[in-house]
Amino acid sequence: MADSENTPVDYKINRNNWLFEHPVWLEIESFNFKNSNQQRVSMTVYLDLCEAKDWWSMKVHGCSQLQLVYLSGKSQRKAPVEYILPLPADTELSQERLQEFLHHIPANVDHSHSNDQKSVTLAISDSDSSTVYYKVTNGIALPDDVIDTVANIPIPTEVDIFSEKEL
Known part of the structure; x- marks a missing residue:
């Protein structure tokens, strides 16, 4: 009787269909x-x-x-989990559709802003596998610290767009 632990396994990779045998593809x-x-x-x-x-x-x-597949993962080992929605480049997007994504997919919540904005990263990929990543939020996301490169001073990002002085 052969010892199954010491019996070599002969794996042959088929270049034509390796993707369709990948465990993640089977899960998808x-x-x-x-x-x-x-x-x-x-x-x-x-x-x-x-x-x-x-x-x-x-x-x-x-x-x-x-009826979509989405991904979760961390950009760094100790970073928070992020949610990514892969989409083909020819996908038609509207404001309503983006709201559906934010509603049904677990969203990243940014606690550094006062309103705890939810976000999902769209990974838009073309048939040649080039991919562009867009972070979509449920409101206007203010940038992190912005520096005036000429004067090398911080520019305030908390701006009241509807200030009565300007009206």
């Missing part, structure tokens, strides 16, 4: 969503974040309300 398919293009983009973004950008603790999730 297990959600049974009909949008195969979004599933392919989800896998592309997953690989980009894991392999090229060195993200930690990457997980795949399915949102049954949107």
